[in-house]
Each structure stands twice: as C-alpha cells, then as structure tokens.
Amino acid sequence: MTSPTRQEALAVLAELCELSSDARLGQLLAHLGFLGEDQTGRSLWDIDDEQLLAVLYHHRAELVRRAQSAPNPTLQPSGRS
Numbered sequence: 001m002t003s004p005t006r007q008e009a010l011a012v013l014a015e016l017c018e019l020s021s022d023a024r025l026g027q028l029l030a031h032l033g034f035l036g037e038d039q040t041g042r043s044l045w046d047i048d049d050e051q052l053l054a055v056l057y058h059h060r061a062e063l064v065r066r067a068q069s070a071p072n073p074t075l076q077p078s079g080r081s
Contacts, residue, residue, distance in 0.1 A: 005049045012056040019063040035059055 002010075013028075020028055033044035036055045040047055047055070 003049065005053055009049060009053045009056055012053065012060055016056065016060055016063065019060065019067065032056070032059065 016028060016032075017025065023031070029044075032052075032055060035058070036042065036044050036047045036052060039055055039058065040051050042051070044052075
C-alpha cells in the first residue's frame with residue numbers, strides 16, 4: 001500500500017508536470033533533485049518523502065507565482081491600429 005505522503009507527492013508531481021509542460025519528465029526530476037539538495041543539503045537519494053513533498057510544494061508555488069506574473073499575450077497591444 002502506498003503511504004498518504006507518497007500519494008500526495010505523486011499528486012503534486014502530476015501538478016508540476018502540468019505547470020511545466022515544456023519540460024521533459026527527466027528534466028523535471030533533475031531540477032527537483034537540485035532543489036532538494038539546495039533546500040535540504042541532501043541528495044535526492046537521501047531525501048525522505050516528507051522532505052521531498054516540501055520541495056514539491058515549494059517548486060509548485062514558484063511556478064504558480066511565475067505563471068501569475070507573466071503577461072497574458074492575448075491582452076497585449078498588437079501594435080495595429
């Protein structure tokens with residue numbers, strides 16, 4: 001049986017895949033490894049599920065903030081008169 005923490009981590013990982021659809025899964029996992037090392041001082045191999053979940057939530061918050069602050073191209077002036 002999968003633990004609730006692991007299920008939650010997989011759900012957040014799925015959200016990250018949607019938020020960063022231009023990145024391949026391997027790229028996303030590598031990026032999470034770097035973030036995990038930065039935030040915990042431990043490699044992805046040694047991060048426990050709760051720590052990884054915190055890294056996933058942190059990265060999701062970053063991507064959501066970035067998406068909210070990005071200009072909406074449909075609302076930009078086209079330069080046409």
